[in-house]
Amino acid sequence: MYSDKVMDHFANPRNVGEIEGADGVGQVGNAKCGDIMKMYLKIEDGKITDAKFKTFGCGAAVATSSMATELIIGKTVDEAYKITNAAVAEALDGLPPAKMHCSNLAEEAIQAALEDYKLKNGLTDEADVCKKCCKRCEDVHDLIDEDM
Amino acid sequence: MYSDKVMDHFANPRNVGEIEGADGVGQVGNAKCGDIMKMYLKIEDGKITDAKFKTFGCGAAVATSSMATELIIGKTVDEAYKITNAAVAEALDGLPPAKMHCSNLAEEAIQAALEDYKLKNGLTDEADVCKKCCKRCEDVHDLIDEDM
Amino acid sequence: MSDRLIYLDHAATTAVKPEVFEAMKPYFTELFGNPSSIYSLGRTAKKAISEAREKVAAALNADAKEIFFTGSGTEADNWAIKGVAYANRKKGKHIITTAIEHHAVLHTCEYLEKEGFEVTYLPVDENGLICTKRLEKAIRPDTILITIMLANNEIGTIQPIEEIGEIARQKGVIFHTDAVQAIGNVKIDVKSMNVDLLSLSAHKFYGPKGVGALYIRKGINITNLMHGGAQERKRRASTENVAGIVGLGKAIEIASNNIEQYNKKLLALSQKAIEEISEKIPYIKFNGHQKLRLPGTVNISFRFIEGESLLLMLDMKGILASSGSACTSGSLDPSHVLLAIGLPHEIAHGSLRISFGEESTEQDVSFLVEQLSLIVERLRGMSPLYEDFVKNEGRNLYV
Amino acid sequence: MSDRLIYLDHAATTAVKPEVFEAMKPYFTELFGNPSSIYSLGRTAKKAISEAREKVAAALNADAKEIFFTGSGTEADNWAIKGVAYANRKKGKHIITTAIEHHAVLHTCEYLEKEGFEVTYLPVDENGLICTKRLEKAIRPDTILITIMLANNEIGTIQPIEEIGEIARQKGVIFHTDAVQAIGNVKIDVKSMNVDLLSLSAHKFYGPKGVGALYIRKGINITNLMHGGAQERKRRASTENVAGIVGLGKAIEIASNNIEQYNKKLLALSQKAIEEISEKIPYIKFNGHQKLRLPGTVNISFRFIEGESLLLMLDMKGILASSGSACTSGSLDPSHVLLAIGLPHEIAHGSLRISFGEESTEQDVSFLVEQLSLIVERLRGMSPLYEDFVKNEGRNLYV
Numbered sequence A, B: 001m002y003s004d005k006v007m008d009h010f011a012n013p014r015n016v017g018e019i020e021g022a023d024g025v026g027q028v029g030n031a032k033c034g035d036i037m038k039m040y041l042k043i044e045d046g047k048i049t050d051a052k053f054k055t056f057g058c059g060a061a062v063a064t065s066s067m068a069t070e071l072i073i074g075k076t077v078d079e080a081y082k083i084t085n086a087a088v089a090e091a092l093d094g095l096p097p098a099k100m101h102c103s104n105l106a107e108e109a110i111q112a113a114l115e116d117y118k119l120k121n122g123l124t125d126e127a128d129v130c131k132k133c134c135k136r137c138e139d140v141h142d143l144i145d146e147d148m
Numbered sequence C, D: 001m002s003d004r005l006i007y008l009d010h011a012a013t014t015a016v017k018p019e020v021f022e023a024m025k026p027y028f029t030e031l032f033g034n035p036s037s038i039y040s041l042g043r044t045a046k047k048a049i050s051e052a053r054e055k056v057a058a059a060l061n062a063d064a065k066e067i068f069f070t071g072s073g074t075e076a077d078n079w080a081i082k083g084v085a086y087a088n089r090k091k092g093k094h095i096i097t098t099a100i101e102h103h104a105v106l107h108t109c110e111y112l113e114k115e116g117f118e119v120t121y122l123p124v125d126e127n128g129l130i131c132t133k134r135l136e137k138a139i140r141p142d143t144i145l146i147t148i149m150l151a152n153n154e155i156g157t158i159q160p161i162e163e164i165g166e167i168a169r170q171k172g173v174i175f176h177t178d179a180v181q182a183i184g185n186v187k188i189d190v191k192s193m194n195v196d197l198l199s200l201s202a203h204k205f206y207g208p209k210g211v212g213a214l215y216i217r218k219g220i221n222i223t224n225l226m227h228g229g230a231q232e233r234k235r236r237a238s239t240e241n242v243a244g245i246v247g248l249g250k251a252i253e254i255a256s257n258n259i260e261q262y263n264k265k266l267l268a269l270s271q272k273a274i275e276e277i278s279e280k281i282p283y284i285k286f287n288g289h290q291k292l293r294l295p296g297t298v299n300i301s302f303r304f305i306e307g308e309s310l311l312l313m314l315d316m317k318g319i320l321a322s323s324g325s326a327c328t329s330g331s332l333d334p335s336h337v338l339l340a341i342g343l344p345h346e347i348a349h350g351s352l353r354i355s356f357g358e359e360s361t362e363q364d365v366s367f368l369v370e371q372l373s374l375i376v377e378r379l380r381g382m383s384p385l386y387e388d389f390v391k392n393e394g395r396n397l398y399v
């Protein structure tokens, strides 16, 4: 069901871990739903110089986390903001329909970490912080089992 | 589904045919139900000296006709009266449950021919003549498909 | 006597083709994974099912997402009819079918009648055809389903499906067709035929027994028949019969690739049989439409004799065929199809269905005709009906 | 890495045994006759079905006339539940089942709720056992059916079936048990168990997929699910899956002859697995009853990790198992069984089911434990939950 690229990123995930004193940290998802993604960013001069993640979740969740870190390292904060879940999924040669929500999680994790960075640096108000993460569980509903 | 004996009597039926100037002739069943049995008897001194049949019907109908003629030849009229359908079926090593009605038919054909003989010889009134034959179609109902 | 079996009952069932069996084989002992399992062995099984689904879709000109595998043609019929009835009962309770459907359709409709649905059973003419005018008139505002078979299993008559589909579409009524006998014998196109649901069964076209499929056009409102796991996109629960599904796929692929040639071959054999039997055996009647008919199915009534006896005697000669006689139908009456086309009971009892297939040859036909004429003669010689007929020559006993 | 696949998912499905496949083989291409046909080829097929029926009856201590073949375990469950519900709806509309049934039972019950029936879903304790007192209390004057599985497919817990049957019998309520997971693993006796209906499925005991059976005790009032031809004594229409039925018969025969030995073997493997995993891997929980359990099924929750990832990593090592995680269940939530025994969602997501079988060895267990401990460690190393746990050591995050 998974593409070779997904399996590669799952089997050998890039950038697993924590960053001590990260400039931005974001965590989305919840254990009840079965996946949590935590993203650590190192940002210098508005540019992402390092990214690491920890993920509790399915194969797609791990692979999208891994791919997401690869996609954002070297990008500016503004560029990173624009990385969509579709872009993550595409970079992985696609995901099974039932798993598309996992790429959502990656987009959200990046944004949560970026919001945290902005907040810490006074670039935004707390009010703006992304709060999407809790609806995800239900989003999945329609897509599941479309790939037979 | 049929015993070897049934198949033998079906493949090589004994006593098929007509008897010119028979002493008793009986026909039971009807074409609508899918079987008709016609029995010709030659009776001398109250003893059945010859029997022939014609049958329109299934394998069991043919085999029971054939067996019935064998069973009654040499018997007295009174003995022949006592031949039951069970006896015919038994002589054939049994019949499938759904086909038990065919042995009914044989018993009835014998009795019809014997009644005819009695009538012709003033041994009975017309009123007594066996009229069972028409109910047969429905009798079958409960038995069908019991042999799976 | 022939030294091999001459199987002339392809409408009853067919042997699994060696290529089909080869395709199925790995899925029993090696590639046995449960298609719902996420590991390699499960994914292999899932992929095999997907491929089979594509093949069925291609054969019907449908989309793979419109194909759902079932455990038999009967299940496909039950699902289609009960599923549409229950899903649409708020719209109406009226169903239209015909008097000559297979029992899988008829008994399902009768069951629904007990559940409060109303069913119109369209009559057929002496050739087994429905009248489309009559169908149109039968449609009511509360009609929710028309279910009419594509080709009849006993007499082979093929209904004007496109026209029926057109009428149904215009009136906004869902149209199901039981194509169990048609698949593999005639070309099917669910789009040009305006069909909403279509049933098929693998064992009629050299696939295995115990696996069928239902085509459900996208958007058709239908409830599930089999509740349980999430298989078949949550529409038909049960661990999939992977080997069977693979066999169905392979068989339908072979059949579709070969259909015109096969059709022609069968037609030639039927024609030969019809001609030679007509020539050699008197007091007979061919049942079913002369032209609008399955190419390989020939149904004949022989007066004065009973079908089971005929079959048994053919069997003794190694010829395997089938009959509409009550004795072989598992019911009290002779075939409802033969009665519906107007045959009297006594004639229906004496019917024979021969259905040619893959391995049938002209020699088979010759041998059949030769044996048949001997057997019919022999059985007539034993028949009190024939005796009466001969004695009263000229008077028709049956009208 | 192992040079062969280590299949530890026998509860999902099993490979057809070579002897079983050999028994089935002739019925595809040679002895392909339709069992309803009266000629030799048909009678051979019918006889094969009768023999298979005898074997099933022998395995269950039932009469052959009480055994009806179906297209799957799911169909048997659907038939039993809907059939009894519809046949007895004038008596009452209440059904009792449990919260941990297979979806084939649960979704059927939910469907019936929509149709106006009322269903009580009995809860289970932390070991997966129902409380028979509670069952007794749940029975109402209008209760027409109790359907409780013999052994659970995820955690293996075996219910006190005899006692349940006794209660049902005393109260005059029909009792169905889904024995799909139990057959072949534990001895069944429908008489001593007081069971009225029992479902089974061949592919769980080394038979083919797509064939099951329903035991219906003589005298039980049940309507048909599949309407059509006169097969199975007019109770289950469809041309019979002869090869499949023969396979089922052979498989159940082998299983029954061998059941004590097999049971012992599986139990030893499970015990070894449980001991070694307990020793090597912290933060785990074994699910299911310690003793009243299928011998070959072990269900474990690993905290801080998610089941699908675990399965994929095991698959990469050639170990095939299964999980109750939502990601693999085709639904939104993790296994309803694990939730019903009181596991929090997050723990249920991290569950693993291993189920041993025929070809499993002690070496398999050792390899499994070795790999499992490495993989769990690795996944925990990637888990933000584990990170939190370690940072807040001692605080239980889940209560």
Ligand SMILES: Cc1ncc(COP(=O)(O)O)c(C=O)c1O
Residues within 6 Å of the ligand: C072, C073, C074, C075, C077, C102, C104, C149, C151, C152, C153, C178, C179, C180, C181, C201, C202, C203, C210, C212, D237, D238, D239, D240
């Ligand atoms: C026209 C028709 N419909 C339905 C069926 C039922 O198919 P199955 O026996 O595979 O369930 C058959 C054949 O048996 C058939 O000929």
Ligand SMILES: Cc1ncc(COP(=O)(O)O)c(C=O)c1O
Residues within 6 Å of the ligand: C237, C238, C239, C240, D072, D073, D074, D075, D077, D102, D104, D149, D151, D152, D153, D178, D179, D180, D181, D201, D202, D203, D210, D212
């Ligand atoms: C307990 C239980 N009941 C029913 C079923 C359904 O059986 P099948 O998939 O053969 O329809 C299964 C397995 O899938 C099962 O484990």
